Amino acid sequence: MSKMLIDIGSTYFKVATKKRIEHHFRNFKTSIYDDLMDKCEALIKGYDKENIHICSSANGGLSTLIIGLTESFSLKYATNIAYNSGINIIESMVYNKLESYERPKENIDVVIIVGGIDSKKDIFDKKLIDYLESITYQNIVYVGSVTQTKFLTTYIQNLVVLPNIIDNKLKMYEDDLKDYLTNLYASDIEGKDDIKDLYALTSNQIYSTPYIVNQALPFIDTLLDVADPFIVVDIGGATTDIHYSKELVDDNIITTNEYDRLVFKKLGVYKSADSLVFSAKNNEFVYELLAHLNKTEDILDKRDKEATILLMQLAIFLVLYKVSHHHKSYLNIKLTSLNSIVLTGGITKVLDAKQIDDVIEFFYKKILNYSTIPNRVVDLNYSIWTLGVK
Numbered sequence: 001m002s003k004m005l006i007d008i009g010s011t012y013f014k015v016a017t018k019k020r021i022e023h024h025f026r027n028f029k030t031s032i033y034d035d036l037m038d039k040c041e042a043l044i045k046g047y048d049k050e051n052i053h054i055c056s057s058a059n060g061g062l063s064t065l066i067i068g069l070t071e072s073f074s075l076k077y078a079t080n081i082a083y084n085s086g087i088n089i090i091e092s093m094v095y096n097k098l099e100s101y102e103r104p105k106e107n108i109d110v111v112i113i114v115g116g117i118d119s120k121k122d123i124f125d126k127k128l129i130d131y132l133e134s135i136t137y138q139n140i141v142y143v144g145s146v147t148q149t150k151f152l153t154t155y156i157q158n159l160v161v162l163p164n165i166i167d168n169k170l171k172m173y174e175d176d177l178k179d180y181l182t183n184l185y186a187s188d189i190e191g192k193d194d195i196k197d198l199y200a201l202t203s204n205q206i207y208s209t210p211y212i213v214n215q216a217l218p219f220i221d222t223l224l225d226v227a228d229p230f231i232v233v234d235i236g237g238a239t240t241d242i243h244y245s246k247e248l249v250d251d252n253i254i255t256t257n258e259y260d261r262l263v264f265k266k267l268g269v270y271k272s273a274d275s276l277v278f279s280a281k282n283n284e285f286v287y288e289l290l291a292h293l294n295k296t297e298d299i300l301d302k303r304d305k306e307a308t309i310l311l312m313q314l315a316i317f318l319v320l321y322k323v324s325h326h327h328k329s330y331l332n333i334k335l336t337s338l339n340s341i342v343l344t345g346g347i348t349k350v351l352d353a354k355q356i357d358d359v360i361e362f363f364y365k366k367i368l369n370y371s372t373i374p375n376r377v378v379d380l381n382y383s384i385w386t387l388g389v390k
Contacts, residue, residue, distance in 0.1 A: 002017065002018040002051070003017075003018075003047075003051045003052070003053060004016070004017050004043075004044065004047040004051060004052045004053070005017075005053050005054075005385070005386055006036070006052065006053070006054045006055075006198075006201075007054075007055050007056070007057075007209055007212075007382070007385055008032055008036075008054065008055075008056040008057070008195070008198070009026075009056075009057055009209070009236055009345075009346070010026075010057060010236060011025065011026055011236070011346065012024060012025045012026055012346060013026060013032070013035075013036060014382060014385075015036075015040050015043065015044075016382065016385075016386050017043070017047075021381055021382055021386075022039075022040065022043075023349060024039050024040070031194055031197065032194045032195065032197070032198065033194070033197035033198060033200070033201075036198075036201075044201060049201065049202050049203040049204075050202075050203045050204065052201050052202040052204070053202065053204050054198055054201065054202050054204070054206045054207075055206060055207045055208065055209045055211075055212045055385075056195055056198075056206055056207075056208070056209060057208065057209040057210065057236065057239070062087050062088060062109040062110055062181070062184060062185055062188055063088055063090050063106065063107075063108050063109045063110075064082055064087045064088060064089045064090065064108070064109065064110050064111070064112060065089075065090060065091050065092075065093070065104060065108045065110075065111045065112070065135070065137070066078045066079060066082065066089060066091070066092040066093065066111075066112045066113075066114070067092075067093050067095055067098070067111065067112070067113050067114070067128070067131075068092065068093070068094065068095065068113075068114045068115055068144075069094075069095050069096075069114070069115030069116055069123060069144070070094065070115075071094060073166055073170060074114045074115045074116075074144070074166065075092045075093075075094065075114075077114070077165050077166060077172045077174075078092075078112050078114045078143065078165060078177070079092055080172070080174075080260060081165065081172070081174045081177050081178050081181070082112065082181060083260065083261045083262055083263060084174075084178065084211075084214060084260055084261050085177075085178050085181035085182050085185070085208070085211060087110075087181050087185070088239070088263055089263075090104060090106070090108065091104060095115060095123075095124065095128065098127060098128070098131050099127075103131075103134055103135055104135060106136075107136045107137070107138065108135065108136065108137040108138070109137070109138050109139060109184075109188065110137065110138065110139040110140065110141065110181070110184060111132070111135075111137045111139070111140040111141070112140075112141055112143065112177075113128070113140070113141070113142045113143070113144060113152070114142075114143050114144045114165060114166070115144040115145060115148070116144055116145035116147075116148070116164075116166070117145060117164070117166055117167070117168050117170070118145050118146045118147065118164055118168065119145075119147075119168065120145045120147065121145075121147045121148075122147075123144065123145055123147070123148050124148050124151065124152065126155075128152075129155045129156070132156065139158075139160070139184060140156060140158065140159050140160065141159070141160040141161075141162060141177070141180060142159055142160070142161050142162070143162045143163070143164060143165045143176070143177050144164055144165075144166070145164060146164065149161055160180065162176040162177055162180060163176050165177055182207070182208070182211060185207075185208045185211075209385070210234070210241050210243075210261055210263065212385060212388035213232065213234060213241070213243060213261075213344075213384055213385060213388050214243055214259060214261055214388070215388040216384045216385070216387040216388030217232065217243055217258070217259040217384075218258055218259070219387055220232075220342070220383075220384060220387070222387070223383040223384075223387055224342065224377050224379065224383055224384075225340075225375070225377060226339075226340045226342055226375075226377055227339040227340055227375070228245055228247070228339065229244075229245035229247050229248045229334075229337060229338060229339060230244075230245055230338060230339060230340035230341065230342060230374075231243065231244045231245070231248070231333065231338060231340075231341055231342070232244075232342040232343075232344060232379075232384065233316060233319055233320075233341065233342070233343050233344070233345075233347075234343075234344050234345040235312060235315045235316070235319075235343070235345045235346060235347040236345045236346050239263050239264060240263075240264045240315050240318075240319050241261060241262070241263045241264070241345075242261070242262050242263075242264075242319055242323060242333075243259055243260070243261045244259065244260055244261075244262070244323075244333055245258065245259055246258055246259060246260060247337075248333045248334045248335075248337060248338070249331050249332070249333055249334070250332075250334075262323065262331065264318075264319055264322065273303070273311055276311060276314060276315060276318070277300050277301070277311070277314075279318055280300060280314045280318065281300065283318065283321065285317075285321070285366065285367060286314065286317070288362075288366065289313075289314075289317055289359070289362055289366075292358070292362050292366075293310070293313065293358060293359075295310060308350060309350060309351060309355060312346075312347050312350050312351050312355075313351065313355060313356075313358070313359045315347070316343070316347070316356065316359045316360065316363075317359050317362070317363055320335065320360075320363050320367075321363070321367065323335070324367065324368065326367060335364075335368060336368060336370050336372075338374040339374055339375060340374055340375045340376075340377055341360060341374045341375070341376050341377070342377045342378075342379055342384070343356060343376070343377070343378050343379065344378075344379035344382065344384050344385070348378050348379060348380050348382075353376070353378065356376060356378065357373075357376060360373060360374075360376060361373055
């Protein structure tokens with residue numbers, strides 16, 4: 001029997017069957033379950049629970065704090081694994097600079113502690129314990145040197161200890177932490193009233209949408225006209241995600257994955273529109289982009305259809321800027337080496353090809369001083385998502 005695929009986003013949901021894909025804007029006056037059944041009940045009732053697969057980004061993902069020994073190994077490796085598990089990182093901290101960081105005020109879903117190869121000793125001390133006692137978190141996991149396990153388990157209640165993500169050759173071992181974070185996300189979904197109600201529809205695990213997208217990337221060329229190396233820009237209501245070919249970064253991380261993910265939590269066009277506008281107003285090139293698009297500055301403070309189109313365009317520009325060599329960030333992507341830029345998510349229902357091309361061409365010519373523009377591919381039918389779920 002054929003399958004039904006359902007993706008619940010922060011501002012819309014989509015339902016795919018073998019015959020068609022339906023796209024519905026969320027009704028925030030009712031629950032996700034009631035909204036879904038109100039619009040798609042007849043269609044859903046035609047499928048058995050084992051043939052209905054659901055993924056979601058509606059709960060915003062897990063907020064994560066990472067404390068590591070070094071930026072070049074500990075933090076870099078843990079950050080890479082977290083992003084590719086669909087996790088949102090609020091802060092990553094170098095252990096010996098712990099006192100210099102502002103303590104997060106919000107409740108953190110999971111703290112990751114990492115540091116040192118298994119032969120390294122005397123890494124952490126009471127400073128770490130005091131810091132952890134000053135913040136609020138729900139889960140905590142240790143994936144560092146085995147020599148520190150006894151000390152940490154003595155002082156930290158409910159600490160989950162997993163194998164070190166850094167082996168003795170300084171290569172990354174990711175499987176256990178990735179499985180832990182993926183399952184933690186699933187458990188978090190089950191605990192959200194709006195999401196857990198959806199288990200009445202399916203007997204399968206509900207996964208993170210970014211995780212599902214990443215699973216599809218090795219096979220994307222079977223459905224779309226995409227050539228490596230490429231990036232996938234997924235613009236939604238709460239976040240903008242970028243998935244990229246590993247060959248596009250100068251990286252000493254050795255993994256079995258060909259593709260990685262980076263999330264920009266404050267570049268969504270609905271739930272985080274205010275922060276997107278703030279980033280735009282503080283970018284030195286945005287006002288030139290506005291002029292290029294024949295827009296005036298006052299549109300940034302509006303919230304209508306025209307403004308939504310512009311916010312989508314700004315999200316494309318800002319995410320490209322933030323991963324370019326013009327901006328110091330977690331990583332820089334070799335954008336001039338791209339063959340394809342794939343756009344998916346809510347953007348595909350708002351922008352037309354010209355509106356997308358205007359931004360990409362401006363970025364490449366103005367910011368990169370580069371005349372060759374990558375092939376632009378719009379994932380109109382959510383092919384990446386459906387492929388990933390399968």
